[in-house]
Structures are given as structure tokens and as C-alpha cells.
Amino acid sequence: MRKAIRFRLNGEAVEAQVAPHENVVEMLRDSFGLHGARESCGQGLCGCCTVLVNGRAVSGCLQLASLLEGAELATIEGGEGFDAVQQAFVESQAFQCGFCTPGFVLMTRKLLEENPDPADDEIRHYLSGNLCRCAAYPEIIEAVKLAAKKRRAA
Amino acid sequence: MKRSASPAETSQIGRSVERLESWLKVGGKAEYVHNLRLPGMLYAKIFRASVAHGRIREIDTSAAQAVAGVYRVFSGKDIAKLIPEPFFGPAFHDQPILAMDKVRYVGEPVAVVLASDPHVAEEAAHQIVARYEELPAVYDEVEAMSSKAIVHDTLKPAGTFPDLKHLKGKKDTNVALDFRLRRGDAERAMSAAARTFEHRFRTQQVMHTPLEPLVTVAESTEDTLTIHTASQSPSFVRIEIARLLGWPENRVRVRVPYLGGGFGAKLYIKLEALAAALSLLTRRPVKVALTMEEQFFHITKHASTFRIKTGVDEEGRILARQCEVWWNGGAYADIGPRVTQKSGFTAPGPYDIDNVFIDSYALYTNLPPAGALRGFGIPQLVWAYESHTDMIARALGQDPVAFRRRNLLREGRPQATGTPLRDAATGKVLDRLEELMEWKKPFDRGNGVVRRGRGIAIGFKACISNTTSLAEVRINADGGVTVYCSTADMGQGSDTAMAQIAGEVLALPAEDVRVVHSDTEVTPFDMATLGSRSLFHMGNAVRLAAQDALQKMGKLREELGLPADAAVKDVFKKKFGMQAGSVVGTGSFIPSYTPPDANGLTENATPFWMIGGSGVELEVDTETGRVRVTRLVNVADVGTPINPKIVETQLSGAAIMQLGFTLFEKMLFDEQGQLRNPSLAEYKIPGMLDLPGEIVNETVSAEQRSGPFGAKGVGETGTFGVSPAVANALEDAVGVRLTSLPLTAEAVFGGLAK
Numbered sequence: 001m002r003k004a005i006r007f008r009l010n011g012e013a014v015e016a017q018v019a020p021h022e023n024v025v026e027m028l029r030d031s032f033g034l035h036g037a038r039e040s041c042g043q044g045l046c047g048c049c050t051v052l053v054n055g056r057a058v059s060g061c062l063q064l065a066s067l068l069e070g071a072e073l074a075t076i077e078g079g080e081g082f083d084a085v086q087q088a089f090v091e092s093q094a095f096q097c098g099f100c101t102p103g104f105v106l107m108t109r110k111l112l113e114e115n116p117d118p119a120d121d122e123i124r125h126y127l128s129g130n131l132c133r134c135a136a137y138p139e140i141i142e143a144v145k146l147a148a149k150k151r152r153a154a
Numbered sequence: 155m156k157r158s159a160s161p162a163e164t165s166q167i168g169r170s171v172e173r174l175e176s177w178l179k180v181g182g183k184a185e186y187v188h189n190l191r192l193p194g195m196l197y198a199k200i201f202r203a204s205v206a207h208g209r210i211r212e213i214d215t216s217a218a219q220a221v222a223g224v225y226r227v228f229s230g231k232d233i234a235k236l237i238p239e240p241f242f243g244p245a246f247h248d249q250p251i252l253a254m255d256k257v258r259y260v261g262e263p264v265a266v267v268l269a270s271d272p273h274v275a276e277e278a279a280h281q282i283v284a285r286y287e288e289l290p291a292v293y294d295e296v297e298a299m300s301s302k303a304i305v306h307d308t309l310k311p312a313g314t315f316p317d318l319k320h321l322k323g324k325k326d327t328n329v330a331l332d333f334r335l336r337r338g339d340a341e342r343a344m345s346a347a348a349r350t351f352e353h354r355f356r357t358q359q360v361m362h363t364p365l366e367p368l369v370t371v372a373e374s375t376e377d378t379l380t381i382h383t384a385s386q387s388p389s390f391v392r393i394e395i396a397r398l399l400g401w402p403e404n405r406v407r408v409r410v411p412y413l414g415g416g417f418g419a420k421l422y423i424k425l426e427a428l429a430a431a432l433s434l435l436t437r438r439p440v441k442v443a444l445t446m447e448e449q450f451f452h453i454t455k456h457a458s459t460f461r462i463k464t465g466v467d468e469e470g471r472i473l474a475r476q477c478e479v480w481w482n483g484g485a486y487a488d489i490g491p492r493v494t495q496k497s498g499f500t501a502p503g504p505y506d507i508d509n510v511f512i513d514s515y516a517l518y519t520n521l522p523p524a525g526a527l528r529g530f531g532i533p534q535l536v537w538a539y540e541s542h543t544d545m546i547a548r549a550l551g552q553d554p555v556a557f558r559r560r561n562l563l564r565e566g567r568p569q570a571t572g573t574p575l576r577d578a579a580t581g582k583v584l585d586r587l588e589e590l591m592e593w594k595k596p597f598d599r600g601n602g603v604v605r606r607g608r609g610i611a612i613g614f615k616a617c618i619s620n621t622t623s624l625a626e627v628r629i630n631a632d633g634g635v636t637v638y639c640s641t642a643d644m645g646q647g648s649d650t651a652m653a654q655i656a657g658e659v660l661a662l663p664a665e666d667v668r669v670v671h672s673d674t675e676v677t678p679f680d681m682a683t684l685g686s687r688s689l690f691h692m693g694n695a696v697r698l699a700a701q702d703a704l705q706k707m708g709k710l711r712e713e714l715g716l717p718a719d720a721a722v723k724d725v726f727k728k729k730f731g732m733q734a735g736s737v738v739g740t741g742s743f744i745p746s747y748t749p750p751d752a753n754g755l756t757e758n759a760t761p762f763w764m765i766g767g768s769g770v771e772l773e774v775d776t777e778t779g780r781v782r783v784t785r786l787v788n789v790a791d792v793g794t795p796i797n798p799k800i801v802e803t804q805l806s807g808a809a810i811m812q813l814g815f816t817l818f819e820k821m822l823f824d825e826q827g828q829l830r831n832p833s834l835a836e837y838k839i840p841g842m843l844d845l846p847g848e849i850v851n852e853t854v855s856a857e858q859r860s861g862p863f864g865a866k867g868v869g870e871t872g873t874f875g876v877s878p879a880v881a882n883a884l885e886d887a888v889g890v891r892l893t894s895l896p897l898t899a900e901a902v903f904g905g906l907a908k
Contacts, residue, residue: 021273035189036182040365040414041446041834048365076182086180092170093799096807097645098179099188099365099414105180107480131834133365133415134645135810137845139803 006075007068010078016065019057024060024068025049028075036076036102048128051075057110076102084154085109088147089140096134108144117148166658167863170799173667174413174650175643185411186383187369192439195371196225197273198432200442200782201265201282202451203257206293206520206827207303208286210264211255217281218267223274228437228479229265229281230254233431240431244390244422245318246330247310249523251427257286258305258485259520260828261451268432268440291520291827295482296459298517299329305485316749317493331482331491331518333498335570335754338509343474347465351546355538357877358820358895359457359482362527363839365643366414367449372429373439375689380429381860386420386642387682388672394423395430402553403674406430410672416644417811418455418526421684422489432844435569450832454821456493457482460501460538468552472561474509477501479535481524483516488525496618497531499754502570503539504580504765507559510570512754520827529615529870530685531811533877536613537692537895539876544609545891555588555610562612569616569751571759577866578763579791582854584612590850591769599887605774606885612767613874616760617867618685620747624678625695626738627656627703631730633722634837635660635703637696640672640680641688646869647800648688652696654796655862659700660695678740686867689796690762693862694743703721703739710737745860762866765791768809768875770846770883779903781817781884786846790871791856794864798853801868805851808872814840816877818896 002017008041016031023079028034028051030041037060040048044059051060052074088094096100104127111126118126123144132140178184201218215227230252233240240251253264265282269275292301305328311318319329344350370383379399387393388408396403413420425442430850431855432440444452479501483490498514547557564581566574588594600606626638637656643649653667660667670677680692711720714728726735745761769787774780788809795801818838820832831837851872858866877895885891890905 001643009402016900027188029191036185038186038188038414040367043446043833043835045834082177082180086177089180090176092208093170093172093176095173095176095179095645096647096803097364097366097413097415098175099186101179101737102182112289120584122607124845128842131365133417133811133839135365135807135840136803137810137840137842138806138849141842 003066005066005069007071007073009017010075018065022065022068024051024063024065027065028060034075034077038043038099040099046100047103047107048100050106052106057107076105081085084150085112085147088143089149092139094139094143095136100130100132104140108147111144112148112151116152118144165478166654167794167796168798169654170797171649171650171654171664174653174669186366186414186492187371187382187411188366188414190371190382192371192373193425193877195273195435195441196268196437196472197268198273198440198442199267199272199279200263200448201267201279202660203253203260203262203264205257205286205288205290206260206290207258209256209289210284211287212285214283215263215265218278220272221278221281223269223271224278225268225270227265227267228252228432228435236431236435240364240395240398242398242423242427243312243487244489245312245315245491246307246487247312249435251431259522262485262523266428266432266848268436270593277399283866287441292328293519293521293823293827295517296481297324297520299480299515301328301382304328305520317495324466328518330487330518330554331494331904333495333514333586333754335499335510337514337570337572337755340474340476340509340511343509344463344465346471350463350465351542351549352463353542353545353893355460355541357458357534357537359521359524360455360815360819360821361447361450362417362419362426362453363740364417364419364769367444367446368420368424368452369443370425370429371439371441372433374433374437379406379434380409381430384413384420384424385410385426386416386644386684387422388640388674389423390682392674393409395426398427408674410642413642416642419686421526421682424452438551443832446834447832450821450829451522453488454484454522454524456490456524456531456534460535462538462542464546466546468561470552471558472505472507475502475507476511479514481516482519482521484519484521486523487516488523490524492618493526494614497535498531499571499759500614500616501535501539503543503738504563504612506563506567507578512570512653513760525877526684528808528811529873530618532613532615532870533873536611536874537877540611540875541893543880544878544882551599555584555593558612572755572758573759575763577793577856577858578614578765579856580614580765580855582856583765583767583789586852587612587767587769587787587852590787590789590852603776605776605887606771607774607883608769608771608833609879609884609886610767610769610883611878615870615874617690617762617764619760620744621681621687621691622744623680623682623691623695625692625699625741626678627696627699627816629703629707629722629737630676631723631726631733631735634669635662637669638677639692639696640677641692642672642683644683646804647681647797650800651689651796652692655693656700657697657770658863659697660704686764686869686871690866691743694867695741697862698741699739701739702741706737706739764867764871766871766874768879770879772880772883772887774884774887774902776888776906779899779906781897781899781902783813783846785848787850789852789854790868792853792868792871793856793858793861795861796865801853802851804868805872806849809876810840810845812873812876813844816880816895816897818898820896
């Protein structure tokens with residue numbers, strides 16, 4: 001039943017044996033021991049399972065792993081050290097429990113790629129698919145703006 | 155990527171230290187039970203009741219057992235072979251691990267399937283068939299007072315709380331606590347009043363919705379059990395599991411890493427008994443992990459009805475207040491009876507009233523159980539008394555702020571219980587709220603389709619008493635410091651605050667202090683992480699433990715003939731001839747407390763008071779009823795903030811959460827008690843687009859003299875005033891007074907159409 005798929009995970013060529021029903025979150029957890037993308041609502045509504053597939057943000061709990069053949073998959077665990085977005089999230093203390101944070105960080109990276117200097121309204125709309133029950137939203141908006149500033153300065 | 159620590163000479167108090175685990179969280183590497191997998195682990199999937207109240211006639215698990223890959227299927231009878239009395243709960247031993255003879259709400263766990271593959275377990279759970287003999291059900295908390303539908307045949311108080319003992323063995327009742335308070339003569343004062351006002355308010359059932367759903371993993375050997383659980387109360391879990399099994403506590407180990415949110419959902423005992431029983435029955439590690447949907451069937455916030463009556467004199471001074479509160483506890487008591495009493499006694503609000511009458515009832519109904527949710531009942535009460543207070547002020551033609559100021563309970567004056575208010579800056583909070591709202595300036599209410607309004611509200615809470623926290627602080631041979639405490643960091647930043655407190659005593663930067671997470675094998679007893687108690691109670695215990703460690707270090711220096719400023723490293727080197735050993739300081743804190751008498755009165759009801767006020771400016775679209783909060787101001791007395799940034803975000807987060815409970819969150823049940831919206835698709839929680847246009851959070855300058863370095867709790871304070879402030883602003887804008895939460899566009903539009 002399982003089939004082998006080959007793809008790039010955070011820049012590295014990898015292979016995984018996946019079941020037909022297995023989603024990306026399960027594969028990351030079971031085959032790679034990565035827990036940054038996590039299932040919460042299970043319906044693609046909270047953004048906790050956000051990953052980037054070929055540069056597009058998708059809900060890992062809804063994406064079948066077997067469809068990743070040949071794809072470029074990026075998760076919160078990718079990259080060396082911490083980028084401007086993560087630094088800004090820490091400086092602004094833009095999280096409390098941290099469960100939703102990887103999703104917000106990944107979406108913020110996407111936002112700043114598309115729009116290096118977003119206004120408050122644009123931030124709110126772009127991140128409206130990510131939920132934070134601790135409601136660190138004001139600090140997240142602050143962090144996005146700080147990250148934008150850091151990236152522009154770099 | 156830790157930042158360099160600040161010089162130790164700098165005080166750790168009042169420093170906005172970044173959460174110690176910040177880099178783990180932004181890197182996706184923080185440890186949650188959600189992540190945990192153990193070799194040989196089985197996944198449990200729960201089969202749930204489909205009727206609200208019924209006797210179980212048959213549970214047919216044969217088809218489920220036949221599904222390929224299923225390890226075992228268990229029902230209540232199997233659990234009872236291991237645990238003859240399989241009923242748990244903090245206030246009543248009323249909740250079965252799996253349903254026994256009856257089911258009492260739709261969604262109650264009835265059977266469970268175990269499989270190595272969670273998908274197999276889920277598929278098999280769908281194959282289970284149960285037959286019930288249906289019984290009449292009751293859903294409304296006021297109806298439950300007199301309903302013929304009786305949820306529990308016999309009441310079984312746990313015995314831990316003296317005020318529940320009289321309910322033992324009671325039959326034919328749904329009342330799980332009848333708390334009463336009488337001070338002065340409310341009836342006489344009411345008849346002497348110039349005017350009286352009476353209103354009735356309702357709150358709806360809502361859910362905590364932590365984004366890490368409830369989850370527990372249990373593993374066992376012949377005679378030990380280790381429970382990894384997303385819990386706010388590891389010490390209680392250990393006590394309760396040991397009681398169920400008849401084991402000594404030292405054979406049960408409870409571990410808690412970071413929590414992906416708690417808000418009261420993960421308190422006392424939830425999935426732990428089931429996971430423990432399944433692991434012991436199978437001798438395999440077992441994970442019980444709920445989906446977001448399933449969470450709605452395990453713990454919720456009390457719906458409530460509050461009838462409130464007030465008598466005032468000619469000048470608008472409150473002479474008497476009568477409060478009757480009915481709390482809808484659902485099918486199992488959980489901590490509802492404590493909510494009923496501990497919050498119930500503040501039902502008249504932060505006002506100076508000589509004649510008070512309170513009746514507060516915990517009710518069983520055939521709905522999912524209700525417990526504590528960020529405020530322990532206080533937001534339900536403030537919603538009612540601050541809506542009511544505003545209505546009185548308006549009816550009297552008085553300014554709502556001035557009316558509150560005239561009646562406000564001040565320092566040293568007795569609260570309803572008779573306990574005097576101490577270190578409670580009610581006046582400052584109200585004054586600052588008025589300033590930040592620019593209350594005295596003219597306010598443009600608009601005259602077109604969109605109307606504007608503003609409102610304020612102020613609430614208070616007595617921290618639950620009496621509860622204990624213990625802590626240990628270890629000074630290691632290399633000079634490093636480790637704090638051992640069972641407070642759960644669920645995002646509120648307790649690790650960081652405890653490190654700051656220990657650091658302050660030991661003259662170390664908080665960043666250099668390591669806080670060990672709850673592990674009952676290592677960390678000492680703590681009552682629980684609840685009710686904004688931890689910073690005060692555990693903070694004091696950590697402070698005492700650090701002081702004890704410091705004193706022991708001093709003694710050691712003396713014994714060794716070393717100067718008082720000798721470095722820690724050198725002390726241990728001299729003592730042991732090498733870098734070895736450690737000094738352990740212990741701290742134990744329990745504030746004094748006097749239980750209430752038969753009239754609910756006591757001179758010492760609480761170790762500290764939390765004061766929170768909110769102001770709201772909003773816009774109402776009169777064509778659709780849509781409400782948009784344009785400005786939200788939160789002012790609080792938190793004593794001396796240990797970490798100002800964390801305090802600010804606690805106030806802000808609590809207020810935004812409460813805004814969800816105010817404007818849209820609601821669990822919807824049909825006539826059969828079936829929940830219609832158990833998913834984030836249909837049960838909406840606040841997102842970015844629901845944020846107020848502007849949020850202001852402030853603390854007033856204050857000191858809790860009995861707190862650690864002047865501090866007190868803050869986790870719930872931001873919730874207090876939000877709901878009534880919105881309702882009051884709504885009336886100010888369009889003249890519509892709503893008395894039931896949530897304040898949906900539909901409700902507003904309905905009010906406008908009248």
C-alpha cells in the first residue's frame with residue numbers, strides 16, 4: 001500500500017514511504033520527526049499545519065503526502081539559525097503558547113516576499129487564515145512590521 | 155541563540171524578559187504532549203453517546219473488533235475490572251472513565267478502540283453500535299432546579315470540600331451546590347429603597363478551544379505508571395489516579411511539558427484516567443488525543459442565568475442587592491461547585507453595599523460538562539452586574555462612571571462576604587479608565603446608517619483560597635540555578651516569571667535560571683495552574699525557596715571559613731574538593747483563610763483581589779446590526795508587574811478572547827441535546843479580522859504587599875469588563891439593550907427592529 005516518494009525537504013533531497021491517505025503533517029512527524037507543522041482543527045482553518053509546497057503556503061493536514069513527488073517542501077525547521085521574521089517574533093513576543101507560531105512565521109515570510117512593506121490592513125487580511133487562541137494578534141502585527149523593517153535594512 | 159544576559163546587578167523585577175523558551179517556539183521545537191510517540195504505542199479512538207440521557211442496553215463492539223489492525227475494544231465494564239469504582243472528579247466522584255449504566259450527554263465516551271494506526275482505530279470506532287433506553291433530559295439550568303429529569307440518581311461528593319459534604323447520598327436533585335450569602339437585611343433595605351431595578355441576564359455555553367487539543371499518553375510497567383499529559387494540574391492528576399487505582403502516589407508519575415494553550419480546559423482530570431486504565435489493561439503505551447471537534451464534548455464554560463435586583467436611595471446610592479445565579483454545569487460537576495461558590499460570593503460586584511443576598515446554584519444538566527474558563531465564573535457575573543449597573547445609572551439619568559464611582563467598593567471597606575478590600579486599586583482603575591476613554595470629552599455618536607457608542611465596565615475577582623504551592627531552588631556546584639515547580643507554562647509565561655523571581659533573590663539574570671517542567675517525580679506539589687493563582691502562590695514559594703537556598707549557601711560559607719562574597723564555585727570546591735554537590739532551598743506557601751460561615755460570611759475570603767475594567771467604543775451598522783469595536787481599553791490592578799510585556803499581552807489576549815465570547819462564540823444545541831457546531835468551521839473564534847481597531851492595555855501603579863515583590867495574578871483580569879462594556883456601548887449607540895450573550899448582528903438587528 002505504501003509508496004516511495006522523492007522530494008526536497010528544506011532544500012535536501014529525501015525519500016519517504018507514504019500511505020495513500022497519509023497527510024503531510026503525519027509524514028513529517030512519522031518519517032522525519034518534525035513537529036513544527038501540527039494538526040489542530042483538522043480542517044485547514046487554523047493555520048497550525050502550514051507548510052510551503054513549491055513556495056505556496058498550504059495546510060499540511062489537508063495535503064496528501066503522496067502528491068509531494070518531485071516537490072519542494074519547506075517547513076519551519078528549514079534554514080540555518082533564525083531569520084528576521086523569527087527574530088522579530090521573539091523581540092515583539094508575538095506568541096504565548098507557541099502552538100500556532102510556526103504557521104504564523106511561515107505565512108509572514110510569504111507575505112513579506114510578496115509585499116515588503118505591508119500596511120496593518122494588509123497584514124490582518126493576509127494572516128486572517130491563521131488562528132491564535134492566546135490572541136497574540138497585536139504583537140504579531142507588530143512583529144510583521146518589525147520583520148519588514150529588518151529585511152529592508154538587510 | 156540566547157541573547158547575552160543583562161548584568162546581575164539590574165533588578166529582575168519589572169524587566170520585560172523575553173520568554174525563556176522563545177527560540178524553541180519560533181523554531182517549532184517546543185515540546186508538547188501532542189508530539190509524543192513511544193515505541194509500541196497504541197492510539198485510542200473514542201466512541202461517543204448519541205443520546206442526551208439514557209440507560210445503556212447494549213454495546214456491540216464485534217464489528218469494530220473485527221476490523222483489521224484493531225488491537226482491542228473496551229467499554230465501561232472492562233475498565234471496571236481494573237478499577238471497580240471508575241468515577242473521577244475534583245468536586246464529585248461522578249464522572250465515569252467510560253459510561254457505565256447510563257449516558258448523560260451526547261458525546262459522552264462510551265467505548266474505545268485501540269490500534270497502532272489511529273486511522274484504523276477511528277474507522278473501527280464507527281463500527282460500534284450502542285442501544286439506549288432513552289430517559290427524559292434537561293438542558294436549561296433554571297429548569298434543572300425543578301425538572302423531573304434527574305441527571306444523577308445519587309450525588310457523590312468527593313469529600314475534599316467541606317461545603318459539599320451535606321450533599322452526599324442526596325437523591326432526586328440536580329443541585330450540585332446551593333451556596334448562599336446573607337449580609338445585612340436585603341429584603342428590608344429593598345422595601346425602603348427609593349427605586350428598585352430587576353433584570354435577568356444569560357450567558358451561553360462556549361469552549362476554551364486550546365489549539366493543542368486535550369491529549370494524554372500513558373505508559374506502564376507492572377507497578378508503575380507514567381502519564382505524559384497536557385495538564386494544568388499534574389499534582390492533582392497524580393492524587394486522583396493513585397486514588398482510582400488504590401496505589402501509593404509514588405508509583406504514579408505525571409509529566410507536563412509546554413501546553414499548547416489551556417485556559418482552564420486542561421484542569422483537574424480529563425483524559426488521564428482513560429489513558430492510564432488503557433495502558434494498564436494492555437501493558438502498552440497508549441495515546442488518547444482528541445480532535446478539535448471532540449474537545450467540545452469534554453469541557454466547556456458554564457452557561458448561566460443571573461437574576462439581579464438592586465435598590466437605590468434618592469441620590470443613587472445602592473442600598474441593597476439580591477443575586478440569584480444558576481450555573482449550567484452539564485452532566486458532570488468538574489469544578490463547577492467551586493465556581494458557584496468562589497465566584498458566586500462576588501456576584502454583587504465591586505460596590506459598597508450593606509445589604510446583600512446571594513443564592514448561587516450549581517446545576518447538573520444533560521449537556522457536555524462545564525468547568526473553569528479564564529475567570530472561573532467571574533466574566534458571567536460581571537456581564538450581568540455591570541450591564542445591570544449601567545441600566546440603573548441610565549434610568550436614574552446619572553453618568554455611568556459617576557454612578558459607579560459613588561458606589562465603588564474602596565480599600566478597607568467590606569465586600570459582600572465581610573472581607574475587607576486590601577491592596578485593591580478599584581478607584582485608580584476606574585479613574586484611569588475614565589481618562590483613557592476621554593470620558594468627559596464630547597463623543598460623536600453619528601447620525602447616519604452607522605451609529606457610534608461607548609461604554610465601560612469594571613469587575614473584580616477574589617483569588618481562590620486556600621491553596622498550596624511548593625517549590626525548590628537548587629544552586630549547583632558551577633553556580634547555576636535550577637527552579638523546580640509544578641506550575642504549567644501554557645503560554646502565560648510562568649517559567650520566565652519564576653526565573654525572574656528566583657533571579658531577583660539570587661542576584662542572577664533570569665536568563666541564567668533554568669526552570670524544570672512539572673514532573674511529579676521531581677517537582678514538588680502544586681495545587682494547580684488556575685485562576686491567576688500561580689504568580690502569587692508559586693511566586694511566593696519560589697521566592698521563599700530561593701531565600702532558603704541563599705541562606706544555606708551563607709551557612710556553608712561560614713562553616714568553611716570563606717568570606718561572604720566567596721564565589722559559589724569556590725565554596726563547593728572547598729567543601730568537596732572538586733566541582734560537586736549542590737544546595738537545595740525549599741519554599742512552601744499557603745495563605746491564611748477563614749471558611750465562610752452558614753451565611754457565607756468570612757473575614758478572610760481571599761489572599762488577593764484582581765481588579766479589571768474595560769472601555770469600548772464601537773460602531774453599529776443599523777441596516778445589518780453588525781457591531782465593530784473600534785477601540786478597546788483595558789485597565790487593571792496587577793500589583794507590581796514582574797514582567798511588564800507579558801502582563802500587557804495577558805491583558806490583551808484575555809480581552810480579545812472575551813470579545814469572541816461577547817460577539818459570536820456559542821455552542822448551538824438542538825432539542826435532542828446534540829451539538830450542531832463542534833468545529834472551527836461553524837464555531838468561530840477571534841481571528842485577525844475580529845480585532846478592535848485599537849487596543850490599549852494599562853496597569854495602574856499598585857502593590858500587592860503579600861505577593862512576591864508586590865505582584866499578583868493577571869491571566870484572567872482582562873476578561874472581566876469586556877462583555878458588559880460592549881453591551882453598554884451598544885445601548886449608548888442605538889438604544890438597544892441586549893441581556894443575552896453573544897451580541898450577534900442578528901440580535902442587534904432584532905433589537906433595532908422593535
